[in-house]
Amino acid sequence: MSTGVTISSISDYAILGCGSVGYAVAEELVQQGKDVLIIDRDESRVESLRDQDLDARTADISEPEVADLVSERGVVLILASDVESNKEAVKHIRDQNDGQFIVARASDPVSGDELEELGADVVINPSSVIAESALRALESGELEYNASKLADLLEETSSRLAIITQDSPDPDSIASAAALQAIADHLGIDSDIVYLGDMGHQENRAFVNLLGIELLQWDELEDRSVYDTVALVDHATSAEMDLSVDAVIDHHELEADYEPEFVDIRPNMSSTSTIITKYIQEFDMNVSEEVATALLYGIRAETLDFKRDTTPADLTAAAYLYPFANHDTLEQVESPSMSPETLDVLAEAITNRDVQGSHLVSNAGFVRDREALTQAASHLLDLEGVTTTAVFGIADETIFLAGRSKDIRINIGKVLDDAYGEMGETAGHSTQASAEIPLGIFTGIEISDDNRNTLLELTEEAVTRTLFDTMGVDGTEGSNGS
Secondary structure: OOOOOOHHHOOEEEEEOOOHHHHHHHHHHHHOOOEEEEEEOOHHHHHHHHHOOOEEEEOOOOOOOHHHHOOOOOEEEEOOOOHHHHHHHHHHHHHHOOOOEEEEEOOOHHHHHHHHHHOOOEEEOHHHHHHHHHHHHHHHHHHHHHHHHHHHHHHOOOOEEEEEOOOOOOHHHHHHHHHHHHHHHHOOOOEEEEEOOOOOOHHHHHHHHHHOOOEEEHHHOOOHHHEEEEEEEOOOOOOOOOOOOOEEEEOOOOOOOOOOOEEEEOOOOOOHHHHHHHHHHHOOOOOOHHHHHHHHHHHHHHOOOOOOOOOHHHHHHHHHHHHHOOHHHHHHHHOOOOOHHHHHHHHHHHHOOEEEOOEEEEEEEEOOOOHHHHHHHHHHOOOOOOOEEEEEEEEOOEEEEEEEEOOOOOOHHHHHHHHHOOOOEEEEOOOEEEEEEEHHHHHOOOOOHHHHHHHHHHHHHHHHHHHHHHOOOOOOOOOOOO
């Protein structure tokens, strides 16, 4: 509703109904030097307000004449606990003057809708405001407590802290680890960032190289006994190590069989980078350009540039990090050059694509860099008319599959879980997911040099049929788009 009122130019206020809420607002406005007129039907309350040198008058706010009393006021706050009286006040004021800015108190969502329909510009529900304030206070208190507990744990480290990322670390996991390493350094603790699998994705390698983040491969460590404290970041779902885990920080539920001393699991957050950013703020640290850039990219990557499952916490964390980040570096990370291996996989995937409607499934054959499958799936999503892609390949006697979707009707994570969850491992979200299926389980044939082509044909037929069936698509008449 357009009121014609410019709030910044208003200095005259009226408060109708001056109970505890109205009085608190009046007191704050008067302290700010505002001209405030108070109207309440309780004569004793009005007398008490006048004794405090407040401009107060006795009147029933539900009566039509109140509109005349406040006609010269730019902002009218209708804050009585009697919602029916508030409705009458809104109606009478709006009937007389369409230019005043009206704030009205509701008691529930229904009365809030009714007040808006009558012409209130802003509706407030005290119970909701109190609940939100309480939750913010609770979150702040929990963060303060957790930061203190984390500091106590890290400061007990006598030799060195191992910060363990995902097996094949993605930007969120790498950024979270780099930030926890910065926190450890802030507390005077030596640490290393360690990963258990491999780092094949070009974008992740560029991310690490450009920001100068040092990661150590677990199997290449000469002496693991130097680590007397172990923390997992963005890695609650899987880890196989010969060390006990002391801390876990993640935005996924804890699935592995750990009993760490410190746990901060927040499924309501979209990224672990968001959680760690809160700790950096709580520790009142000077965040470095490298860590700020890493965390900002971690949040952006996990939320698909704030287009997927984004929460207010992600936005406030990103806003905090933004001034400290190097945006030229971010641009370089987001546009890495394509390796020959990835180009080969993409070419194979394009050649072997099977398109049914807007769904594309492709076999990239035997691959050396399984991370190239995810890039191929992303690139193929740019093809005209394609909204869902799945690219699979064989490596290490395992079928690796990467899925992507921009179709809001499809949850690609659920599709892959329904298709392959009972025979392999799946993970992902509504827009991106992955699956790993042991080749022997899927085909019943052991891999050898003599049967590679046979395996490839069997795999292509079985994977493609299963996936199209799960998506509800008839995949019997494939097309490569040529």
